[in-house]
Amino acid sequence: MIIATKNIAFQVFLAGAASLCIQSYALAGIPIQHWTQASGAEVYLVESPAIAMVDVQVDFDAGSRRDPPAQAGRASMMAGMLDKGVRAEDGAPALDENALSEAWADLGAQFGAGASSDRLDFSLRSLTEPDLLDKAVGLAAREIAEPSFPDPVWQRERQRVQAAIKESNTRPGTVIGRAYAQAVYGTHPYGYEVTEATLARIDVGDMRAAHDAGVVACRARISMVGAITRAQADAMAARLLSRLPQVPCASLPPLPAVMEVAPLSQSEEKRIPFDSAQAHVLIGQPGFKRADPDYFALTVGNYILGGGGFVSRLTNEVREKRGLTYGVSSSFSPGLHAGSFTVGLQTRPDQAAEAVALVRQVVSNFVANGPTEAELKAAKDNLIGGFALRIDSNRKLLDNIAAIAWNDLPLDYLDTWTQQVNKVTAADIKAAFARKLQPEKMVTVILGAAL
Template sequence: MFTPRQLVLRVAFAGAAAVLGAGAQAAIPIQHWTLPNGAKIYLAATRVLPIVDVEVDFDAGSRRDPAAQSGLAEVSAEMVEKGVLARGSDPAMDQNALGEAWADLGANFDVGAGADRTSFTLRSLSDPALLGKAVQLAAREIGEPAFPADVWARERERLDAAIKEANTKPATIAGRAFSQAVYGTHPYGFDATEETLARIDVDAMRQRYQRLIVPCRAKLSIVGAVTRQQAEDIATTLLSRLPPADATACAALPAVPEVAPLTAPKEERIPFDSAQTHVLIGEPGYKRTDPDHFALTVGNYILGGGGFVSRLTDQVREKRGLAYSVYSTFSPGLHAGAFRIAFQTRPDQADEAVKVSREVLAKFVADGPTEAELKAAKDNLIGGFPLLLDSNRKLLGNIANIAWNDLPLDYLDTWIDRMNAVTVADIKAAFQRKLQPDRMVTVIVGAKP
């Protein structure tokens, strides 16, 4: 049973795509400024819906985890939502109390960690009474997490069980072997295990949090029905319960080494009794700030990112029936995320499917796409661009992407022009700069010994 406020919120959220879609191609002005505490704000004010979405990002992803404690970023983020400490007249709250408080407000608050960043997200109606309370509650979770030891003990048991189950699946085995082979000793290749989780306690979480979650390192992206002053008030309040940071806390964090390029091909065959063989082929790709990003995006759509219209699907599935689905993707981040080709096939067809996939990739890198392929890819990508901005939440993701990667504030306004400017020669040159088909990792899980 929903309260009236929750029903209003659900209706408003459901209508976001329809309302914003009509104006999605219009210019979206992004305001950017820095607070006295060093936090950076990025605001896209939209008056279409009475909703406010906020994302607060910190350089606290798993790339900053020690290898012996892989998984620390993810479990620390998860534990933030397990309770808050008592402060002054504010009582302590456990996970259940927090859940009830958010339900009463009809708002959502989440915490998560990826390879590069830890993110806090808040969604609320813009009604001042509701928004103010939601921001205050979010500030408590950001600034006063309890990290209860008894809860972590239970969570670790749950995670251990989940890891054991995942380790029985060929997709998990293939993904882990691929990451380790592509990334080597780089943190992008680290993976949480039962052993690394056993080395993590709540003291390690608190120390990490104190070191990395500080106001001067925050990037706040705000989308919704708020003014600049309201956005500044929201940002200030959200960070207000974090301990004040001194000059040492705001000094540059230690540099994380770059992903080393591969120097030779590697093929790893892992026997596994399964109906389908899982195959991954790839190597380190590129950083998100690379100027080749648009050429690589369009090129990958043609190669293997465009579903049924891609070359890989045409050659591997349509012409030879070697796999139901095959795709390629780049995963750029603060470091060179992996390029990969992925598919499943019958064990007796694995070698042929690998051979065909390698041939398609090598030809594409050598020759690039045709003009017809380029036109079709542009038409599809540009035609779908409004769907990237047709809700507050999607727009927030794009603003956070601009903030996190220090992209130009007019990035969304110039996206179509930059996509249209990509040529066949651009794609060919970009792929030849980034990919070396003769030096890739190939992981095959399910083949016979």
């Protein structure tokens, strides 16, 4: 959880000033500096001297794909406990969650942790005034390396999350999402379900062990955007990791391999009775990894198929021509493993069969024939014209730099993004979709009343 600052006006200033500064990147190159520290940690930096602030993200391979099946949710729960206290180490006093919150507020800085499917991340935002930044980096280093995982707080948090899960199980979106993930991913960790039972099997010792195994200095990827030099960034990165054990990765056991997502062998349709005014529909299959060379062809193609909102083919066919839904969309979710391709919509229960048949037809036609030249031109114009919105704040730029770091993308990725989009052809899209999607083997999950 991100710690809020006391000075709201200061935060508004930062957001506005950063936005004005980052807009200039849309018109010029974004020089990304990259180097490896003696510890093995990799650092990525974009110098942005106009505003006296810095944003930092530190990533580790300790996301939920590392969770044991019986302890699904361990990574996200661990991340949620990292701001609940730090232990006393090397003469520094222990701090509970209230003391930590007050310390961050007094610094006018933000620090937080989160876990996604692939990674555990720590984020820091601070002014670059030397005394404030020095204290902020020092406190962040303690939270990264020395969480206390207090058991009474975990018991409280577990009860809170279990109650939230119980409540969410009354929502149609949760129920269909769970069934869909299990159907698409099977036994892969991307499809694990966090339940009251899996949380009951997690104790503070499990979280501490996961932290110690995953949060290792030599495996860190550190991304920075702000008013700091390379020398300052190097010193900051070293200090952020300084309280972790300083051991070379070669001396550590390798992280366990994670299975790949298995392709679907046949189509499957699941119908879930649920007291809901609308029928909820999800259709899809495993998609592709983020490092796939077809990434740009699939991105442009999906914009045409269902990712472009009101200008997409699915919206035109399902909503505009036939009025079967208020909204329909398609998306890919690539990660270190093949994330899902998903088409989602809601419709009246008595129209569900017609809507599903039409979506299948539109997807099959797109995979077989690809886009028209007119669709391709419109998609390119929209994607290239909207590129500046992808980097129009420090946070967005940092997200992009962190994605480059995490996925080992070229350092000129952002500089060449519009060129990569512009060179995609209709034939590229047709070939890429044919390689990745098999409409005849997709999963369909329909949830609603009287199905």
